[in-house]
Amino acid sequence: MILNLERFQVQARPRWTSLESLLGALESRPDRRLNPAEAQQLQELYAQTATDLNRVTHGALAPELRQYLERLVARAYAELYYAPPTRSEIWQPRRWLRIFRAFPETFRRQSRYFALAVLVTVLGCALGGLAVRYDPASVDVLLPADYLRNPGQRVHEEEQGQGEHRNSAQTEAAFSAQLIRHNIQVALLAAALGVTFGIGTALLLFENGIMLGAVAVRYTQQGFGLFMTAWLLPHGVFEIPSILIAGQAGFYLARLLLHRREDRNVRQSMRDWLVLVAGLAMMLVWAGIMEAFFSQHHAPVLPYEFKVAVAVAELALLTIYLLLTGRRETGAKAR
């Protein structure tokens, strides 16, 4: 049956107009909450307009009218079925502070992916370390930068204060910003590479592990173990775990994509990925500051034992934070 378009439009136009003005009012409202009268009105107008759309779709070929009604129904549908967070809540600073508790909680909840990231990195470390130990020729391949190949010269320069980074707070600040940006970019990439079903994440972690293992063995072989520990650990105790957490986020994402249909609560799972990324970014800010302002100072300005002690203290605090924060509340909730 072909619809009598003219008569139909005259009858229906008033309700389309009132739906349009109701939607306009709702969409401009920041929290998008409906009061009961509005909700009822929206529901009624939505149902009527949807019926109109069905009639136009099946009873007439009026492409423009159909498009117009589809747009209207889509907008009404979105308002009816969307349960928004209240926007005023989002702007409360206390909500943002929740990240400090959510981060360790999420870290523990998804700890098996962290274990996987550690495993891949340790394998890389072992390969890099063994290669340098038993095949000195591999050093040229594994450690491209000269200062990594010949630690003696670098240590001498650093200790004489002739390294690239002089002890001026100005250059240190600039250096720290570059470090933070670079490290967050790399970590974010590791977390995003989860879309390659985790293969990219694994490769990145593995390569990172090889470098780490090779450098460690090279410096230790040549008798600069303490220097290296004091040089790398004050920032490394945050930097290395944060790259591991990036790997954790990457593997978690891979698992999420592989099992999307089983996972009913996509929203919560996405939030977990975001929380991990936000947490590791905070860690990398600290690592960048430490690397620029603290790690680059060597004996005799700062005794190596003191630097190592600081690193150990940092690691202890980080461990306590990640393993214990919010534990009681989580346990109580579980019960």
Added chain:
Amino acid sequence: MTQPTGASTSVELTIATPEGVLFRLPLAGPASRLYAMLVDIVIVLGTVNGIGLLGYVIFAKVPGFGFMVITLAEFAIGFAYGALLEGFWNGQTIGKRLFHLRVIDQAGLPLRIEQAWVRNLMRVFDALPFAYLMGGISVLSSPLMQRFGDRVAGTLVVRQTPLAVPAEESWMRQKYNSFQEYPTIAVHLRREATPELAGLIQDALRRRNELAPYARREIYRELAKYLQSEISPFPDELVERLSDEQYLINSSGILFGDQRPS
């Protein structure tokens, strides 16, 4: 619940609501998204350089700290621009608004703030290895035209040109319709014409001025001939007096208008 349908000019997502209503959302193609992104990049670069200049003045005494603040601010703005605007401004950045694009949830709902952050953070992957090659490949190979960030976040970009209630067509408003004098044949026309055929006639009339004169003559002649010979044989003495166009206008008056055969 949702499924993409291909058409010659654009790709659409069809959404079935729980009430059994179907509606289509036109998806945005890579070109318009690229333009919108270029606008956004210009805006971000402008903002960042503005902040840079400001920082340069404020931190003139301590350039190192100035550099630190500016670098970090730039970095944060790069990600936060898209995420915050899309999250709080109905799925639109300034570039997207200019090009009538909008990011929405795959189910046709407004996107959530988490989704906005995820799809914008995933840009580090979509931008690989250069010039958003990964994202481009993903858009072209995805039935929903999603880049990897969209796939992860469960979002898509739709076209949203503003629409008004279509005005009545002038050809619908003619007062006198000679076909009404032959009610039996007119009723037959109403009954036999399929919605597709009716739409074809309507479309041909609506596009009158878009068609080249030659093409218009041909199309109108074919349609009128078909109607006259297959569906509604009006008397020859009437048809001879009418142009093909008038024949179609009369037919559509019978089909769509208030000029019901009495």
